[in-house]
Amino acid sequence: MSESTGLPVLVIGAGPAGLAAAAHLIERGLDVAVAESGAAAGAAVREWGHVRLFSTWSELVDPAAAKLLAPTGWTSPDHTTYPTGADWAELYLQPLADALGGRVRYGTTVTGVARAGRDRVVDSGRTEQPFTVHLTTADGTEQRLAASAVIDASGTWTTPAPLGADGLPALGEKTHAARISYRVPDLNDPAQHARYAGRRTAVVGSGASAFTALATLAELAKQESGTHAEWILRRGISGSTFGGGTADQLPARGALGLAAKAAVDSGHATAHTGFRVTTVEQDAGGKLVLVSDDGARTEGLDEIIVLTGLRPDHSFLSELRLDLDERLQAPAGLAPLIDPNQHSCGSVEPHGAAQLTHPEDGVFLVGQKSYGRAPTFLALTGYEQARSVAAHLAGDHEAAARVELTLPDTGVCGGAGLFDQPEAPVDSAGGCCAPAAPQLVTLGVGAPASSCSTDGGC
Numbered sequence: 001m002s003e004s005t006g007l008p009v010l011v012i013g014a015g016p017a018g019l020a021a022a023a024h025l026i027e028r029g030l031d032v033a034v035a036e037s038g039a040a041a042g043a044a045v046r047e048w049g050h051v052r053l054f055s056t057w058s059e060l061v062d063p064a065a066a067k068l069l070a071p072t073g074w075t076s077p078d079h080t081t082y083p084t085g086a087d088w089a090e091l092y093l094q095p096l097a098d099a100l101g102g103r104v105r106y107g108t109t110v111t112g113v114a115r116a117g118r119d120r121v122v123d124s125g126r127t128e129q130p131f132t133v134h135l136t137t138a139d140g141t142e143q144r145l146a147a148s149a150v151i152d153a154s155g156t157w158t159t160p161a162p163l164g165a166d167g168l169p170a171l172g173e174k175t176h177a178a179r180i181s182y183r184v185p186d187l188n189d190p191a192q193h194a195r196y197a198g199r200r201t202a203v204v205g206s207g208a209s210a211f212t213a214l215a216t217l218a219e220l221a222k223q224e225s226g227t228h229a230e231w232i233l234r235r236g237i238s239g240s241t242f243g244g245g246t247a248d249q250l251p252a253r254g255a256l257g258l259a260a261k262a263a264v265d266s267g268h269a270t271a272h273t274g275f276r277v278t279t280v281e282q283d284a285g286g287k288l289v290l291v292s293d294d295g296a297r298t299e300g301l302d303e304i305i306v307l308t309g310l311r312p313d314h315s316f317l318s319e320l321r322l323d324l325d326e327r328l329q330a331p332a333g334l335a336p337l338i339d340p341n342q343h344s345c346g347s348v349e350p351h352g353a354a355q356l357t358h359p360e361d362g363v364f365l366v367g368q369k370s371y372g373r374a375p376t377f378l379a380l381t382g383y384e385q386a387r388s389v390a391a392h393l394a395g396d397h398e399a400a401a402r403v404e405l406t407l408p409d410t411g412v413c414g415g416a417g418l419f420d421q422p423e424a425p426v427d428s429a430g431g432c433c434a435p436a437a438p439q440l441v442t443l444g445v446g447a448p449a450s451s452c453s454t455d456g457g458c
Contacts, residue, residue, distance in 0.1 A: 007130050008033040009393060010147035012110050014041045016088075017367025017382035018153030019096045020062035022103065024390035027064045033145065034100065035135060037109040037154075041097035042089035044157035049086030050186040051212060054256060055379065056080055060088060062383040065096050072099050107138030113150055113363075114319035127361060149362040149393050152317065153382075156310035156368050163204060163306045165234055165276030165293065172280035179288060180280075180304045184212045187220055198226035200300055202290055203269070204277065205307035206233050207375050211260035213305050218263035229269035230298050232290065236273045272298055280304070312369045321359040330372030331356050331365060338374045352388025352403040364389045 009025055011018045014036035025032045036043065053060065058079035066076065074095050077083065083091065097104045112134040118126050131150050135143040160182035164170040173180065187193045197220060203213045214229055221227040263269040275298070279291040288301040312329050314322065325335030333355040336342075356364045364370075366389060367382040384403060392400035 007031070007146050007148040009149045009151060010035065010110075010131070010133050010145065011151045011153060013153040013155060013367070014038075014093070014097050014104050014106075015044055015153060015155055015367065016042070016060075016062075016093065016379055017155075017386055018151070019093060019100070020065055020383045021151050021153055021366060021386035021390060022100055023062060023064040023068045023096065024386050025393065026068065026100075028390050028394035028396070030390070030394060032100075032103055033147070034097075034104040035108045035110050035133075036097075036104060036106050039106055039138075040089070040094060041104070042085075042093035044155055045085045045089045045093065047085075047157065048184060049084055049089060050188060051184055052082055052084045053088065054082065054208075056082055060379055061092060062386065064387065065092075068099050069096060074099075105135075108143075109136045110134070110154070110316055111136050112316050112319065115360075116146065120319045120321055131362065150364070151386075151389060152363070152365045152369055153367040153386075154313070154369055156312050159311045159313050160306065161309040161311055161373075163277050163280065163304070163308065165278065170277050170280050172282075176280050176282065176288060176304075179302070180306060182306050184209055184307070185216055185305065187216060193220075196220060196227065196303060197224040199302035200226075200228045200230060201303040201305060202230045202232055202288075202298060202301050203305045203307065204232040205309070206235065207307065207309065208256060209307040211256050213307060214263040214269050215256070215259035218259075218266065218268035221268040227268075229263065230301065231264065231269050231271045232275050232277065232298065233271060233273050234276050237271060272296075309373060309375055310368075312365075312372050317363075320363055322363070323358050325372065328372040328374050330370060330374060331358065333357065334370060335372070335374075338371055338376055340374050340376055350384070350403040352385060353392035353400045354388075356385060356389065362393075 008031040011021050011025075011032060011034045014034050018034060018036075019041065022032045022034050038044070038046075040046065056079060057077045060083065061076055072095065077087070077091055110133060114120075114132055115122075115126050116129040116132040118124075118129055131147045133145045133147055133150065135145060137143065161167070162169040163173045163180070185192045185196055187196070196217060201217060203210055203217070205213075210231070214231060217227060217229040221229075260269075264271055274292075274294075275290070275296060276293045277290050278293050281289040281291060283289055283299065287299065288304060290298040290301065290304070314324070314329070323332040324330065325332050328335045328339065330338060334351055337349045337351055337355065353364065356366065356370060358364075364385075366385040368377045370382075370385060371377045388400045388403050391397075
């Protein structure tokens, strides 16, 4: 497609999936332009730079990207170690973006994508027209770019889900926004340390980010008296609540759930199950109160951390014809494979361009955004998507269909976790559907005693 038009493929986002897509397109001999709204590569990753990933470097570097980096003298960090988000951005993503040179446009936000001269209603001549992409630069200048295809790898980081259990903001959530955060705290930041030290904080959510926050606040509680977490869960606590434990084939990910369990068992966090928030109130003493749909109340709160997931933003794609699943807001062909009601990371079937297509030919959502509201995304999934989509756009449909990816089984999935390279052995007998009984582990400083396959990822 790109070869016949002479126009570049536009990649939206210079994060892990977007830069991998650019590398694969270049390897295929296609022209590419990358639009990144931030001032540097991996802008979203940098915002959670204090968090350590639960995958090793061997699972975080795309093969085509490594080839592109090789002539620059770049060498991969120790493949057995676990980087923080900041490490990932500085030691891999930024060098990769630098290798792409002027193809990456920083401070450039995509505000709209359409077929040139055609809104989404018009059929006539639609498929013959290139894409027109509306851009806004950091200084407010508006631009327009013609593209042969569009790969949206913009992620979901900028659109966290709200506090309300019905998917809408809870009553009072906007009123008390100054005391509500939607991010895992960075206690190395003096301002954030002061915000949570010696205070009672509600942590709302049950995924990897919530585990991270609970473990973080538990460590703070050991140093600062009065620090306590009130853990708000919409469901009950069962054998799989804390993930796969020692049965997780990504040992560090299993250790993350065990660290959250330790926070509860030690008394540094109190769990409130079946609590579906409807309202945030402030009492006479200035403390915050969470109210559930059954009238239950959690009082005496100073702060609230909402970690109930992330959502895709499709607003700038509104003039394109997308086929999105009505529940997950993921491509309809992919949604059945990633439904969190049915799948863990390890049971997601191999997929690529065929599952990511839309009625609007030449448009692909890749990376975390392709998963919509599903929380089961891993980096290697995005890299494989990028490889397959690039092959499709280059006309190599056999390679595009040859998708092979084995993901590590787990009892919990997510993007990143907090741990310090634990001594957590692998037990292949467990997994999502048969998690091992949770056991406490010591969070040390070495690599896991038994590492999972490089087919795994974060």
